[in-house]
Amino acid sequence: MNTTSPYIREAQLADAEALAKCIDAAYAKYADRISDLPPVSEGCAEEITNNQVWVAVDAGTIVAGLVLIPKTAFMKVANLAVHPDYGGKGLGGKLMDISEREALRQGFKEMRLSTHCQMPENIQLYTHLGWQEISRAGNTISMRKFICCQ
Template sequence: MTITNKDPAIRRANLQDVNALKQCIDRAYAPVKKRLSGLPDVSAGLESEIIKNVVYVAETDEIIIGCAVLAVDGELAQLVNIAVDPKYGGRGAGRKLIEVIETHARDMGAIEIQLATHVGMPENVALYAHLGWSEIGRSGNKVRMSKPI
């Protein structure tokens, strides 16, 4: 497989993407699962997510390298999951996915977007804070964050 430096393309996911999405998410979370026990199966239920929520994929050379799952309920949106295959990190896929889901949420009438990350992933908390998110609470192993959009 040849890996290029092309910018990733962003599009809506469809049910034919489920297997590739699962593989991408599992690769993205593999390093974290090695150091944190008890993480849920974050790639479970993708069919349902595609049907009931909004799922975007990032592609390079027709290979899914990342994804974001968004749920919108009125003025509040939830970034359910975002994952980028570490093999393709540093190409802007995560940044582009976040921009797209923020725009989508805003277009659907949301004024705020929230997410939850694991307390054992302080690099995520720092990254989201750098991107304008604020911590709004902690409960158990979850750190909840919010961003006005």
């Protein structure tokens, strides 16, 4: 990692492969822990084409990504991934700030996401950022956050 902060920009189709590698690295620590972990990096090109995707770039390398999907009544955070070399430096929080600003800009007052019960680090981050658990189904935890006028 270089000494300059990563910058965040909207993803481009050419970012798909690098974003997939970043997502794989971010979820690698969960592979042994979670037997029902879905293939989280599949379809990055489709995500970039069909949804709202941001990436954090450092020295030309994608080190984090965010996927947002507008739904009828809320904005869904479909994926937040930070490369482990960049974890704990506030990058996840910065991407979540972008998600809230985008949701508000598009007229949403509610955001939702799903995470896995065996990802306590994620649950802790989301709770710290004001998210609340609304349901559990199997290993899936659904969370929600109401947002307004930031």
